[in-house]
Structure formats: C-alpha cells, structure tokens
Amino acid sequence: PLPSAVNCLVGAGDNSILLTQIVASFVYLIAGIVLFKKEAVKNKIDQLFFALFFFLAPQIFLFGNFGGDYFAIAFLVLAISVNGGLKQGLFFGLATLSRYNFFFYIVLLIDYEKLNVKKVSKIALGILLVWMPWLIYNYSRTQNLFFSIEETTYLNFLIKGVFAPVELYQILLIGFFIFIFLITNLEKNVKEKTAQAGIIALAQFVFSGIKEARFLNVFVPFQATKIGEFVNGKNERKLVFGI
Secondary structure: OHHHHHHHHOOOOOOHHHHHHHHHHHHHHHHHHHHHHHHHHHOOOOHHHHHHHHHOOHHHHHOOHHHHHHHHHHHHHHHHHOOOHHHHHHHHHHHHHHOHHHHHHHHHHOOOOOOOHHHHHHHHHHHHHHHHHHHHHHHHHHOOOOHHHHHHHHHHHHOOOOOOOOOHHHHHHHHHHHHHHHHOOHHHHOOOHHHHHHHHHHHHHHHOOOOOHHHHHHHHHHHHHHHHHHHOOOHHHHHHHHO
C-alpha cells in the first residue's frame, strides 16, 4: 500500500509511477547516507565504491519494481541503523507496507542476548501506528483487518508454481553475494545485520515458488558496505571491482 499511497499523493496521473520512483529513490539515497555514516564509524570505507555498489548494483538498478523495493530496502536499512525502539518500529512498519514479505526481517530488530521488553514493546507500537490506517481501511472495505495480506499470499504464493526455474542472472547475483561474504571477514559478517538480512533474503528466494529477482535486492546494502571496506586503500582491489 505505501507505493500506491505515494502514487495518489503525487497525483495518480500518467506520470505517477515515475514520480513515485523518484520519491523512492530519494528515500533510498537517505538510507544509503545513513548506512555509510554508521558503518564508517566502525571501519574505513571507500565512499565511491560504496556508492557504486549501493546505487548501481544490477538488481537495484534494474529490478526496483516501480519504487516498491527502493522503499522497502531503504526503510529496512533505516530500521536497523537507528537506535530507539519506536523509531525502529516506525521505519520497519513502512518497510513492511512497501513489501509484505519484509515482515520476516523483524528478527533483525531484536537483541536476543539482552532482551529488552520495553524496547520490543516500542518496536511493536511503532509498527502498529504505521499499520493502523491500512488495517482500518481493510476492515472498512472487507470487514477483514488482514484482507490485503491474505489476498497477496493467495495471488503470489498459493496459485503460482513451486518449481519456477532459476535464471542465470539470479545464480550470478547469489554467487556474488556468497563470494563477498567469503572473501571478507566471515566471522564478523555473520554478526552484521545487513549480512543477516541477505541470508534471510536468500532463504526467501530459495523457498519461494515465484523466484523473483526482488528477493535478491536485499543483498545490496551488505555488498556495498563490505566492498567499500575491502577496497579501501587497496588500488589493486579497486581495479578488480571497478571492472
């Protein structure tokens, strides 16, 4: 519903999809800046290569799904980058209103080692606040709060084949994600929220029958951060990844 709402806000005319993509791109830009600043505090990152792989990665550049995935990834990045349960909940709620399957990423917002019930409650409240208008709309139209989710699940999963073929470019995108995961700090990567998001995205792709490239878009924040860190100060590495 979020991309559709933006379509309406920008006029719901012939150019509304393009305008929505522009709005989504600016939100994605903000998320990229926030992520870069957050990660640059921990490690030195080459800004140019981060930008190159964050904004021009093939799946982002080609499979943005009319802005829907830009919104979803941007708000997910913001949710895992900011402190404070309520803000995380608000951003995460917007991510899930952009793509329902982003609900699976909620596990990234919870610190299981130091479980803070108050913070978790704030996250839940933030999500509820963002979702409330859409739930009310669903109920007013269908007398079912979760009608849209049920309809999406039926249309996109239950009536589509479970043995959809995997395209070559999808294999290459997955291979590149695994390659970056392995050549950088493997022990550190498994603790990175962006890496964990990529693993969840890969699991969704593998177990989904529709095998859409949009599942693989979530690889990008991790790849951009790690490549920027990996090539920083290493001209020979910059040459390889620049090619």
